[in-house]
């Protein structure tokens with residue numbers, strides 16, 4: 103084994119994790135590549151060409167790179183765990199009237215544990231991924247995730263659920279680079295095709311990004327079970343009909359299938375009555391949120407209320423807030439109103455660039 107140690111690199115076949123693997127290989131680590139098959143793209147009922155990370159092409163791309171650089175590559179079939187947990191939860195959350203966060207759930211419950219198990223079997227001290235984030239040990243002995251240097255690509259938001267035990271053995275080799283630099287490195291590695299590869303799908307298992315079709319595919323009786331319901335205003339006035347509440351998300355404006363003469367947004371989803379509440383943009387504003395199932399990263403707990411920046415969705419700039427921990431739940435009081443708090447989505451807390459932790463937004 104090399105002096106640097108052995109590292110299991112999660113290779114999706116995309117440019118980021120490919121460059122991460124080569125980078126570690128060139129730094130002198132004993133690299134072993136691994137591609138997880140989470141989902142059968144072909145069975146998802148979409149028209150999509152096989153472009154997702156679990157397609158044969160992606161697996162072959164990862165393998166070809168490993169062969170080219172002379173390090174081993176394995177395929178790990180986690181379709182059962184992924185299907186039972188991440189995909190079932192995705193469908194259940196929409197049926198509960200919430201907006202699921204599958205990448206976070208996968209990282210928290212599936213990806214890291216599957217990788218760690220395999221790392222132990224292969225005698226790897228570390229695992230590495232191509233996430234744009236940084237990791238370091240803080241003065242208090244905890245492993246802290248901080249934002250990636252590339253603000254546009256920072257992926258710390260999806261990593262709030264990873265445990266300290268797993269972080270202790272994790273590396274993010276791309277944290278101090280920009281996406282542009284990574285593409286340039288791929289070019290310099292002689293990997294022109296890889297350098298050009300487009301970003302992966304937002305949700306890896308939903309073909310064509312059409313989550314409505316995916317829900318129908320996974321739950322063919324969904325439309326009989328739920329059926330059409332009412333669009334209402336916040337005072338209860340019925341203003342039209344919709345195709346069923348699971349097909350809507352908080353903050354949605356497009357694709358409502360109704361015109362009321364002014365821009366209207368989904369402001370609430372009421373599964374009990376199969377109603378979707380519409381309102382004007384200002385009705386999306388809230389000054390407080392509660393976040394469940396929290397995992398704290400930088401500190402073990404918050405002994406007293408603390409100022410932090412809270413992001414309520416992946417591409418959110420973040421808002422000033424005060425956090426008050428109540429056991430497993432975080433109360434978030436925003437300094438100014440924020441728009442579009444969607445139950446089920448992650449709320450993620452930051453102190454400067456450091457990730458304090460996160461959890462799932464409650465109703």
Ligand SMILES: Nc1ncnc2c1ncn2[C@@H]1O[C@H](COP(=O)(O)OP(=O)(O)OP(=O)(O)O)[C@@H](O)[C@H]1O
Nearest residue numbers: 112113114116117118119137138155231232233302
């Ligand atoms: N199917 C997979 N098998 C192995 N590792 C994966 C897989 N999907 C994602 N990963 C790992 O998780 C990281 C983040 O995944 P994400 O889907 O956000 O990809 P990305 O940022 O587009 O990166 P890439 O260019 O490597 O696909 C990847 O860089 C990779 O290390």
